[in-house]
Amino acid sequence: MSKWAIQTENLEKVYGSGTKTHALKGVSLQIPKGSFSCIIGPSGHGKSTLLQLIGGLDRQTGGRIFIDGIDISSLNDNKLSEVRGEKIGFVFQSFNLLENLTALENIQTAMMFAKKEKSVLSKRALALLALVGLTDKANAKPSELSGGQLQRVAIARSLANDPPILLMDEPTGNLDSQSEHDVMVHIKNIHKSGKTIVFVTHSHEIASQAELLFEIRDGQLK
């Protein structure tokens, strides 16, 4: 067992085939299990890129990534999908809920892909909505929810398969300050329940709530 939830070694990412963008230029970091970390840095300097590579949403062009000790760079697409489903929950700035499904169904859909006991998981879906304080919105469609509520549903969905690691890319980036506060309260509660949380933000105020701070500039850690 690794003591690190996440490790990267000399992570490189070059986008594009014509005009190339060198988004990450050798990032090495370690994030301990159960920690609450923040990645901060100016716009366009590679924060999202780093998070997407860690979460196995995209492939790096160099270096290695370990999730819970597993070298995900060497996994094929199927195995990588399994790791995503079991070990990682994602929260996006733009919520990314399925528009034609209710809040509850969105959470249940994420559970479809896990190799876990179905009966346990379906009871979990309602419990997760309760956790983010949205029991009464279980049957609401995304179009009927506010930004803060949407992000809380997305957070509940990221917990669907009880992953040890949650990755959040500017989870409060589209929210007003009241909603931002609500969402942060929920995130901190979830952290207390034992999850490793990594989130990206522009806001120094939010960053100050983190235990570990990674500052990224021009594709490199500062």
Added chain:
Amino acid sequence: MNILKLVSKNLLRRRGRFIFTLLGITIGMASFVALLSLGDNLRAEVSQQAEDLGADIIVMGRIDCPFVNRAVLAGEQLPESIPREIVGQIAAIDGITASIPYLTLGASIQGIPITLVGILSDDMKAHREWNIESGAFFADENALSVVVGSGLVPRFNLEVGGMLPFRGQDFPIAAILQETNSNDDISVFMPLNVAQEVFGLDDYVSFIAVTVDDVTHTERYIAAIMDVANLSVSTNEELLSSVLLILGSLDMTLQLISGVALIAAAFGIINTMMTAIYERRREIGILRATGCKRGMIFQVFILESGLYGLLGGLTGFAVGFIVSRVAAPLVQQNEFVSILGNPDTAVVFSLPLLLTIIGLSVGISIVSGFYPAWKASKLTPMEAIRNV
């Protein structure tokens, strides 16, 4: 939440597109069902007509082609081309039990075309085993009257003693025949001599129906008839198979048409699926980000197109079934008979046919779904992030 629920929710998202795509498959499958059973019905109908004719050997004019054969079976008008004395010469051949001449003429009642048949009345009555519904049969071979089939009676409000005009001359209806379930029901009969005179024809007939005492030796009788007259002589079976042959090529043409309809439907599905996948690429990315594997994305879209096939197969079968019931009598018989209606020849529901149609429909749809589903499964989780 399971895949089926996810898929059915997706299916109904764009109702207009769903309905139009389904309509495409429905039309394709319906045309297939309708044409399939039409072909079958035509075959059954022709076989029935051949049986009704009750002849072992048919003697026709020298033109031997399937369309003449078809006209004989359907009781349609044929040119008079056989000298009448041949009838007697054939009857005189050893082993021949009957030689029945038909002079089939085009005529009309109240402007609607019908067939008028000139006959040797007693021979014909015995051969066809006619019973008289009302009235009295021809008194002799020169009676200036007609006998009508039972099917014409309700259609034209006919009754014994009523007058029917042919070639400017009025003919009293001497008798109405009992129903025979053959072409006789929709024909008007007249003594041969009278028919020839009224229509100003020489002493010729259209074709001769021959029966023999030993059907296992028809070849021998055919040779004997050919000796008497240089005419086209064939067995009832030959006649039937030559007509079935044209039906076979007709069948092919019909199936080709429905094949084209099915291909069009298949492209309809491909088009719909490609559009759906383009619209939902962000959602596919979201599913992939939450741990969904490529294979499952593939399954989701194959299932979606398969559902189109299942629904389209059901609706297509239903529509095709109804259409074939309405259209079969119109197509398989001449226009006039369809007015009388002939419920015996309507399509029968069959479970194997239904299952075949659904299997075909689902099969075509799934094959159509392959390329779109494969495209969908190639999308990466990054689609969720890029397409905000």
